[in-house]
Amino acid sequence: MPRSGPTEIYLAHRANKKKKKMKLFGFWAAAAFLCLFGAWEVNGILEINEEELFYTETNASYYNESKAVFGNNALLVGLTLIKSAAAKGAVCLDGTLPGYHWHRGYGSGANSWLIQLEGGGWCNTVRACVYRKNTRRGSSNYMEKQLAFTGILSNKPEENPDFFNWNRIKLRYCDGASFTGDSENKAAELQFRGQRIWSAAMEDLMSSGMRYANQALLSGCSAGGLASILHCDEFRDLFPRTTRVKCLSDAGLFLDVVDVSGGRTLRNVYSGVVGLQGVQSNLPRICTNHLDPTSCFFPQNIIGNVKAPLFILNTAYDSWQIQSSLAPPSADPHGYWSNCRKDHSKCSAPQLQFLQGFRNQMLNAIEGFSNSRQNGLFINSCFAHCQSERQDTWFADDSPVLGSKVCLIKPHNYSSSLLHLLLAIGISTVQARRLSIAPIPVTTVATIWFLDESNLIERVIFLQSSY
Numbered sequence: 001m002p003r004s005g006p007t008e009i010y011l012a013h014r015a016n017k018k019k020k021k022m023k024l025f026g027f028w029a030a031a032a033f034l035c036l037f038g039a040w041e042v043n044g045i046l047e048i049n050e051e052e053l054f055y056t057e058t059n060a061s062y063y064n065e066s067k068a069v070f071g072n073n074a075l076l077v078g079l080t081l082i083k084s085a086a087a088k089g090a091v092c093l094d095g096t097l098p099g100y101h102w103h104r105g106y107g108s109g110a111n112s113w114l115i116q117l118e119g120g121g122w123c124n125t126v127r128a129c130v131y132r133k134n135t136r137r138g139s140s141n142y143m144e145k146q147l148a149f150t151g152i153l154s155n156k157p158e159e160n161p162d163f164f165n166w167n168r169i170k171l172r173y174c175d176g177a178s179f180t181g182d183s184e185n186k187a188a189e190l191q192f193r194g195q196r197i198w199s200a201a202m203e204d205l206m207s208s209g210m211r212y213a214n215q216a217l218l219s220g221c222s223a224g225g226l227a228s229i230l231h232c233d234e235f236r237d238l239f240p241r242t243t244r245v246k247c248l249s250d251a252g253l254f255l256d257v258v259d260v261s262g263g264r265t266l267r268n269v270y271s272g273v274v275g276l277q278g279v280q281s282n283l284p285r286i287c288t289n290h291l292d293p294t295s296c297f298f299p300q301n302i303i304g305n306v307k308a309p310l311f312i313l314n315t316a317y318d319s320w321q322i323q324s325s326l327a328p329p330s331a332d333p334h335g336y337w338s339n340c341r342k343d344h345s346k347c348s349a350p351q352l353q354f355l356q357g358f359r360n361q362m363l364n365a366i367e368g369f370s371n372s373r374q375n376g377l378f379i380n381s382c383f384a385h386c387q388s389e390r391q392d393t394w395f396a397d398d399s400p401v402l403g404s405k406v407c408l409i410k411p412h413n414y415s416s417s418l419l420h421l422l423l424a425i426g427i428s429t430v431q432a433r434r435l436s437i438a439p440i441p442v443t444t445v446a447t448i449w450f451l452d453e454s455n456l457i458e459r460v461i462f463l464q465s466s467y
Contacts, residue, residue, distance in 0.1 A: 076146040080102060094139040098172060101147050102168070111212055111214045119173060119386065138175075143174075179194040179197060222252065254266060259328065270294050323342070
């Protein structure tokens with residue numbers, strides 16, 4: 001399918017005279033959005049990544065928004081501040097202690113550990129980081145004292161059959177650089193210590209029993225999903241070779257792509273993050289030896305060199321990337337994308353073609369990565385962002401079941417010739433292979449996923465099996 005550029009999309013809208021009023025409305029709606037959130041500088045560079053902050057906060061408090069669906073008994077886990085972090089200079093943007101939420105494992109999961117890295121955008125300017133100092137994204141003073149553990153963190157076997165009784169930790173995010181920065185701005189009283197927070201948290205958890213783990217999974221959502229890629233090999237190196245260690249990146253496959261205006265919004269953001277927060281020294285040298293530091297903050301340029309087994313969970317039409325990277329207000333001053341970026345059902349044909357081009361770029365970015373027998377991926381066609389933390393997209397009661405163990409995703413129209421089986425997070429691995437919707441033998445201990453290349457998936461269900 002040919003890709004439509006920004007000019008074609010603009011002309012398509014111009015041709016529709018009936019939408020003149022909507023254009024004017026879209027312009028003022030965008031202006032109102034900027035005034036309310038203060039998220040965009042005059043020069044068009046993303047200042048405060050409020051849209052991703054919104055998504056991550058929505059995921060983190062999903063229990064509070066969905067009591068009618070999931071009841072009132074979600075597990076609430078208290079915040080633990082890392083007391084030893086201060087001596088290491090491992091502090092949030094405002095100098096407060098970092099923290100995590102830990103629900104201890106038991107039974108068969110007593111020696112299994114899952115670390116979930118929280119997401120929440122980035123801050124790429126002094127002004128943006130100062131803003132975050134007065135939020136939970138920059139200070140533990142504003143963090144919730146308790147968080148609901150749902151999705152991959154749930155303690156209920158019917159909601160989280162693979163990890164319900166593991167040691168499950170959510171590491172809070174308060175540095176604004178995916179746990180990679182290490183610098184400061186004394187004038188603004190800002191501490192960029194993400195890398196130190198990561199190290200202090202791991203040291204604290206290792207001394208609290210994680211060093212005895214027989215299996216460990218590092219996961220993360222959004223900016224935390226990027227962090228799980230950047231820190232995957234460091235996590236692997238914490239443990240002896242006898243420990244099974246894997247990494248999972250959820251909604252962390254942020255692409256270096258051209259936006260609807262022909263610019264590169266996300267590259268501009270990442271350039272600011274890397275430069276401001278001293279990220280370069282903590283990026284993989286195998287990448288920075290031949291690419292600039294900003295390029296090495298993009299996962300597409302580093303996933304191929306991650307040594308530990310890595311699983312990528314992402315949507316081909318990632319809603320945050322569409323809203324904040326592909327068609328942000330700064331790249332769409334006339335508001336032609338204002339409806340489409342919020343609701344894909346309102347996209348015009350040229351806009352859908354542009355989004356299809358983004359999907360193709362994502363599939364191209366992971367092509368080499370997917371050839372490794374130790375890696376896995378699940379790229380679905382949902383218009384969503386972060387799926388592991390939400391109960392409805394992690395594991396739901398009404399999921400169709402095949403046999404006694406395996407649950408399937410539910411596309412609008414089954415197209416079995418386009419379903420690929422990929423194995424991840426297990427002892428054995430397999431290459432992607434085409435198969436029909438016949439009973440699937442579960443002969444390996446793993447969590448199995450499907451990759452749908454054709455239709456929009458109504459619901460994402462993680463396939464049940466033992467680890």
